[in-house]
Amino acid sequence: MIFKKALFFVITIFCCCLQRINAQNQFDQDQFLCRILDEDSKTPIFYATVKLLGTNRGVIADDEGQFRLPSTLDVSGKISLSSIGYRTKEIVIGKLLSNQINIIYLKPNVEELDAVTLVSGRKKKRRFTARQIIKKALQNIVLNYPKKPFSYIAYYRDYQQPVDDSYRVLSNQKKSTQYINLNESIIEVFDAGFGTDYLTNKQNQTLLYSYHRNETFAQDSGLAIPYDNVKEKYLESVIISPLGGNELNVLNITNAIRNHDRMSFSFIDVLDVDFLKNHFFSLQGIRYLDDTPIYEINFVAEDAASGALHFAKGKIFIAKENFAIHKLNYEVFKQKKKNALYRVALEYAPIKGKMYLNYITFNNKFQVNTDYYFRIENIFLDLDNMFFDVYFNRKLDKKTITPISNKFKITYTYKKHKVRIKDVLTFDDHLRIVIDQEQLFSIPDFNFKNFSEDIKLKIRNISDIDGNVINEIPKVTLNQYREIFVQEVFPGKKIKDTTKTMNKYAPLSTSEINLFKDKDKYWVNTPLKKHTGH
Structure with missing residues (x-):
């Protein structure tokens, strides 16, 4: 049976x-x-x-x-x-x-740097420096981006990705895991216009049309850290504003172009005020979007801004004709480290004479303790025969139990009287630690009544067959991703009072789903899984 x-x-x-x-x-x-x-x-x-x-x-x-x-x-x-x-x-x-x-x-479709010129006046041609182009682009934000209300419908997702191979090794997986805890949504973001505060303006809201935890990809609840966990999920010595709210809220705040007049993240800081003074710029050439010429400019952070511990670099793409910022890529590293602490990539696209968000993706590196470690599962105390049976979550390397005096310790009562161990026996699935009863009963004030509460067993420095030492909890390094990919923009659209808006400071999964009659027009762009041989 x-x-x-x-x-x-x-x-x-x-x-x-x-x-x-x-x-x-x-x-x-x-x-x-x-x-x-x-x-x-x-x-x-x-x-x-x-x-x-x-x-x-x-x-x-x-x-x-x-x-x-x-x-x-x-x-x-x-x-x-x-x-x-x-x-x-x-x-x-x-x-x-x-x-x-x-x-x-x-x-x-790229033009070399030698061809980069801009006409100023009727006959005179001169080349603008990278710094001059940046300055003009910042001045033109109020002209190139919408000050009136609009909305966009987008595919949103957040997930984690291992930075190295440690997660695969610890979880005993044959292949690397690309996406962990993938959450996907269709959202509509309402914006009262550039110049309004994303957090405080009541017209700046988000509607949730669908929310799905995609269980066809790996799920690990131990890695789903609360969104306001500053210590675990964010970085020392750099600023990501604000440190709180849900992942979508964090993503919207890190849009340095939309929030050009307020703090976004280090070391762009306040784009209008700090971007120019915090970076060195170099003009690389011109790229094209259809027939629109766009400056490509590289930049690196000045030491005075990033400090001795960090290094930052990026690219910005600015239209040659009206100085509209089309794209901004930014990444920050700890000095001499190849993996970025965080990355931002965002792009705007022209619609009816104004620039609207096309996509934004932001990820930051963090470390978290994992449940994949060698530990005790259960301990049973036999009061008749005076021994402990200890069961582990992984197969024990029996060679590591000696010397017994260094690996096992038994104490009695709050006075911590040392109890002698008579023997340690190994079985296929557990250890048996045998207590020296004669020595135990000779301890002053021995009382059998509370014995099970007063006796304590400690085990240290034994390993499983893979060499993992007991209770040594490894850390896994991950990138936390948040991404918005716009599917349609609606210039002039305002939010209705009857809708159920997202709470910016609560997990997205707790938000109410709004009825949406046009849901078939938009789709979840789930990542394609990697297949063997492709």
């Missing part, structure tokens, strides 16, 4: 896993899976814009150049694919295949 129950339990788990795999495969088959690559280098093009021609709707490819399209789209329709520095390409949806990843190449 026990065997039948165990067999039923195994079959049930297998069927559940199979259903999950089949559901993911069916989900993939109902969509066109695509990847955008550089035609010359064959490397992914980060965050390319994919638009449904004839509409204002679309999707943003991820940092692997990947995106999904619903198979319900009109196959006679077209999509356009664009990215700064590449020629825009149009593709008929009907030519995409539904049973494989469609590889799409974009051709680079």
Whole structure:
């Protein structure tokens, strides 16, 4: 009977896993899976814009150049694919295949630095310096970005990614884990306009249309740190404002262009005031978005701003014609470290003469204790025969139990009388520590009545078969990601009083879902899982 129950339990788990795999495969088959690559280098093009021609709707490819399209789209329709520095390409949806990843190449479109000039006046040509271009771009924010209300519908996600191989090793996984605790949503963000405070203005709100914890990817509750946990999730000596609220709230605040007149993050600080004085700039050349020439400018933080412990660098892309900031990439490192402490990438796109958010992604590195460590699972005290049976969560390396006097210690009562250990016996699944009864009973004031509460066992410096020392809790280094990818912008749209708005300071999962009649127009752009051989 026990065997039948165990067999039923195994079959049930297998069927559940199979259903999950089949559901993911069916989900993939109902969509066109695509990847955008550089035609010359064959490397992914980060965050390319994919638009449904004839509409204002679309999707943003991820940092692997990947995106999904619903198979319900009109196959006679077209999509356009664009990215700064590449020629825009149009593709008929009907030519995409539904049973494989469609590889799409974009051709680079870059102008060398020698050709970078700007006409000033009728005849005179002169080259603007990088610092002059930045200064003009900051002055023109009030002209190039919307001061009137608007909204956008977007795909939002947050998740963790291991920085190194430590999580895979500790969790005994054969393959590296790319996404952990992936949460996905369709949201609508209402903005009262540039110049209004994101936190305090009542018209600056977010509506949640869907929320989904994607369990086809790895889930680890131990890594889901509370959003206001300053000590664990944020960084010393740098500022990310504000240290609180949910992940979406943190992401919106770190938009240095939208919040150009207030603190965003180190070492951009207040963009209007500190960006120029905190960095060195160098003009690299011109890239094109369709026929629009855009300056590409590199920068690094001055030592006076970043201090001796940190190093910061980035790129900013500014339109040659109206000095609108199209894209800003920023990353901060601890000196001599290859992995960034945090990264920000954001892009704006022109719609009806104004610049609106296209995407923003922000991630920061943090360390967290993991549950994957060698520890005691249970201890049983046999009062008749006076021994402890100790069970562990992993297989014990029996060679590490000696010398016994250094590895095991038993004390009695608050006075901590030392109790002699007669023997330590090893079994397949546990240890038995045998107490010297004669010595125990000779201890002054020995009282059998409270014995089980007064006797204590301590074990140290033994290891499991993989060499992990007992109770040594390893730390896992992760990146916490938050990302918004805009699918449609609505200039002039205001929020209605009847909607259920998101609490900016509570987890997104606790927000109420709003009814949304146009939900089929927008889709969750779930990351494509890596497959063997691809």
